[in-house]
Amino acid sequence: MDATARAHDDRVVLTWPDGRSDELPHVWLRDNCVCAECRDPDAWERRLDTVTLPEGLVPARVAVDDGLVVDWPDGHRTVLSASWLAAHAPGRTAPEPTEATGVPWDAAIAEQPPEIAHEELADDAHLLRWLRLIRDYGFALVRDVPTDAKAVVGLAERVAFVQETNFGHTFEVVSKPDPENLAYTAHRLYAHTDIPNRHSAVNLQLLHCLENSAEGGESILVDGFEAARRLEQQDPEAYELLRTVWVPWRFQDETTDIANRFPVIGTDDRGRLLEIRFNTAILAPLDLEPDLLVRYYDALRAFGRIVRDPDLEYRFRMAPGDCQVFDNQRVLHARGAFDPSSGHRHLQGCYVDKDDFRGRLRALERDGADFRTR
Numbered sequence: 181m182d183a184t185a186r187a188h189d190d191r192v193v194l195t196w197p198d199g200r201s202d203e204l205p206h207v208w209l210r211d212n213c214v215c216a217e218c219r220d221p222d223a224w225e226r227r228l229d230t231v232t233l234p235e236g237l238v239p240a241r242v243a244v245d246d247g248l249v250v251d252w253p254d255g256h257r258t259v260l261s262a263s264w265l266a267a268h269a270p271g272r273t274a275p276e277p278t279e280a281t282g283v284p285w286d287a288a289i290a291e292q293p294p295e296i297a298h299e300e301l302a303d304d305a306h307l308l309r310w311l312r313l314i315r316d317y318g319f320a321l322v323r324d325v326p327t328d329a330k331a332v333v334g335l336a337e338r339v340a341f342v343q344e345t346n347f348g349h350t351f352e353v354v355s356k357p358d359p360e361n362l363a364y365t366a367h368r369l370y371a372h373t374d375i376p377n378r379h380s381a382v383n384l385q386l387l388h389c390l391e392n393s394a395e396g397g398e399s400i401l402v403d404g405f406e407a408a409r410r411l412e413q414q415d416p417e418a419y420e421l422l423r424t425v426w427v428p429w430r431f432q433d434e435t436t437d438i439a440n441r442f443p444v445i446g447t448d449d450r451g452r453l454l455e456i457r458f459n460t461a462i463l464a465p466l467d468l469e470p471d472l473l474v475r476y477y478d479a480l481r482a483f484g485r486i487v488r489d490p491d492l493e494y495r496f497r498m499a500p501g502d503c504q505v506f507d508n509q510r511v512l513h514a515r516g517a518f519d520p521s522s523g524h525r526h527l528q529g530c531y532v533d534k535d536d537f538r539g540r541l542r543a544l545e546r547d548g549a550d551f552r553t554r
Contacts, residue, residue, distance in 0.1 A: 209250050214264075298503075372460070401512070
């Protein structure tokens, strides 16, 4: 390991050959020991109890050998590799392989949409390529999926587990009498995200076309993150209102009543786009102070105009065997009205939790490498 280390006050200063330094607090070094006594070698979870670490820890000796070697006064030794330290040193937040906001896109994506053939997904290398497309673009089409009932479940389970909601394990998108959801009508659906009223927002959505002989019913996808970025550029005040003001969302039917408050635009602790919750069909009566309320409606309209701009819309007609798979927290979806008397339109859908999707992607990206080295 080509580096130098010296203990200083409450930390070790590790200087790399290029002159860059990392400051490693003693308590952090002790907490991250990877020996079999401190980490279970199979489960790779801490056996060391972090909260019992004593205050004022000071190493007896610090040296650089095959890694950073720290000897503690009680005789315990901690050895951390150069590659591990380079990836995990405090203050150097490592980007997760799945956290990128992705490749922005607009209507031009119709020229070459991200897609893959169903038969390719039997191979893990192609599965990884598909998951990366979803990560980067927020969606990817799967072609030639068998039109068997529940084939969408098999496709979802190639990723992880089906996420159940109040709509069930799977749901049927068909026009029917007494619908509990506008999706189960023949009406036009404006660009939206599903179920923004749930505390645990539904993540990856799969919509598999079993039949589509009706006139109309064009599918539409919109990059919600690109729409949010355009809003921030065009109307910063509207962007801040949708990002910081929490509003009520509510879905009700005869057996269900799920309500929560969330902003339309969600960002993480570093201000990066995290999610979009936009579905005016189930926006509950806004209860904001009147002056703020008027400004908030202006912000909603401003975002809506961008979301419905044809320049952002990827429009396509689904054929039997097509499955659109998209990140419901990034990509908004819509549908044109259709004439149910002209034919039958039947989509079957389900959801997969994004944590499970990300976990599958991370595991595939390791490509056989021992997870304990990451």
